[in-house]
Amino acid sequence: MPDAKPIIPVILSGGSGTRLWPLSRPEQPKQLLALTAEETMLQLTARRTAGAQFAKPIVVANAFHAGQVEEQLAGVESFAQALILEPMGRNTAPAIALAAIAAGGGSDPILVMPSDHVIADVDAFHAAIQAALPLVQEGWLATFGIAPDAPETGYGWIQVGDKLTEGVHRVEKFVEKPPRDKAEAMLASGDHAWNGGIFLFRADMYLGALSVYAPEMLVAAQLSMDKARREGARIYPDAEEFAASPANSIDYAVMEKAPRVAVVPVAMGWSDVGSWDALHAISECDIHGNVCRGDVVAIEAENCLVRSEPGKRVALVGVHDLIVVASGDDILVLPRGRSQDIKKIIEAMKKD
Missing domain, CATH: 3.90.550.10 (Spore Coat Polysaccharide Biosynthesis Protein SpsA; Chain A)
Known part of the structure; x- marks a missing residue:
């Protein structure tokens, strides 16, 4: 046409x-x-x-x-x-x-x-x-x-x-x-x-x-x-x-x-990248199933998503199936499969 x-x-x-x-x-x-x-x-x-x-x-x-x-x-x-x-x-x-x-x-x-x-x-x-x-x-x-x-x-x-x-x-x-x-x-x-x-x-x-x-x-x-x-x-x-x-x-x-x-x-x-779990699912993983961005040290860690902003180092040893995100003054840690529960964190912070 x-x-x-x-x-x-x-x-x-x-x-x-x-x-x-x-x-x-x-x-x-x-x-x-x-x-x-x-x-x-x-x-x-x-x-x-x-x-x-x-x-x-x-x-x-x-x-x-x-x-x-x-x-x-x-x-x-x-x-x-x-x-x-x-x-x-x-x-x-x-x-x-x-x-x-x-x-x-x-x-x-x-x-x-x-x-x-x-x-x-x-x-x-x-x-x-x-x-x-x-x-x-x-x-x-x-x-x-x-x-x-x-x-x-x-x-x-x-x-x-x-x-x-x-x-x-x-x-x-x-x-x-x-x-x-x-x-x-x-x-x-x-x-x-x-x-x-x-x-x-x-x-x-x-x-x-x-x-x-x-x-x-x-x-x-x-x-x-x-x-x-x-x-x-x-x-x-x-x-x-x-x-x-x-x-x-x-x-x-x-x-x-x-x-x-x-x-x-x-x-x-x-x-729709609607959660940290969704981001892990569509990202390219390393041979251990990890998705790491930023200054991250992962030893004997498997199937984790880890992100850190410049100036923040995140180190993991012997863990699996975690989501760890360090941004500003906040650090998020939760099991993979439960990233929809972030809404509970947001609600709790609003109350505080």
């Missing part, structure tokens, strides 16, 4: 990333960190949409991170056409509405991507985008279903329905984060995929869906952009107007309700 409009990447960078504490913190969440490569998660996300088929990205971020986001994108020569700085978090549906309005609100396709995910097979990702694009141009809302390899209870799932075109299916239904037995059944059925939170649709079709299913959200987003302050590429939506928006995810607000929603099942080496 040589005459097709370029796809506008929309990178969502508003998360706080507390599941990777103590390295990830509100002032520097995980998308701004180099966790899986020399470049940060944000930079790697921007690189996935380099090329003629893509326009410059629109980034939606926390105003507190504006300088870091601009600096990191400049580092990969991927300057944003717009950097929308949310005055407060309202979840993904309003954030995407801001971006769709900034994109012009017309028939341009927008590709919505979280800024803190890993995609190892970018070619497979691009092929999935191309498979979805003809239906998207006809007005369908598309999402990408991650080929599951485990009965994951931490993700939403998608039941894959009837085939629409080659590689693209109708969404039969979205499934909330399931209990273990239901996840095992869905994995065994072969007709379910993980919901990776990546979407492709025309800006006008998304805004039109909001007008039907979440009109208050659309009005708040539109008014906040009408009254926005602009400084170069930076857009500061009006705080008072944006605060009137309900807080909701795109899944709840739109995707679960719209009639024409498609899914492209794809195996592309995806991970």
Whole structure:
């Protein structure tokens, strides 16, 4: 489709990333960190949409991170056409509405991507985008279903329905984060995929869906952009107007309700890097199963993930299956397999 409009990447960078504490913190969440490569998660996300088929990205971020986001994108020569700085978090549906309005609100396709995910097979990702694009141009809302390899209870799932075109299916239904037995059944059925939170649709079709299913959200987003302050590429939506928006995810607000929603099942080496255990799983290990970064001494240690910041040395002897992270004045130690329990630490620290 040589005459097709370029796809506008929309990178969502508003998360706080507390599941990777103590390295990830509100002032520097995980998308701004180099966790899986020399470049940060944000930079790697921007690189996935380099090329003629893509326009410059629109980034939606926390105003507190504006300088870091601009600096990191400049580092990969991927300057944003717009950097929308949310005055407060309202979840993904309003954030995407801001971006769709900034994109012009017309028939341009927008590709919505979280800024803190890993995609190892970018070619497979691009092929999935191309498979979805003809239906998207006809007005369908598309999402990408991650080929599951485990009965994951931490993700939403998608039941894959009837085939629409080659590689693209109708969404039969979205499934909330399931209990273990239901996840095992869905994995065994072969007709379910993980919901990776990546979407492709025309800006006008998304805004039109909001007008039907979440009109208050659309009005708040539109008014906040009408009254926005602009400084170069930076857009500061009006705080008072944006605060009137309900807080909701795109899944709840739109995707679960719209009639024409498609899914492209794809195996592309995806991970949301949602925990230290997930980071260990996708990282290259040494011969003892350890993943070590920084000044680390590991003797007779096996299957550990250890990270230290410059100036901090971490030494382990005769241990196995541990996660040890030294960052700032904080040190995290916990068994592998329990990194989701970091939320207990965060809650305890808030009480203190």
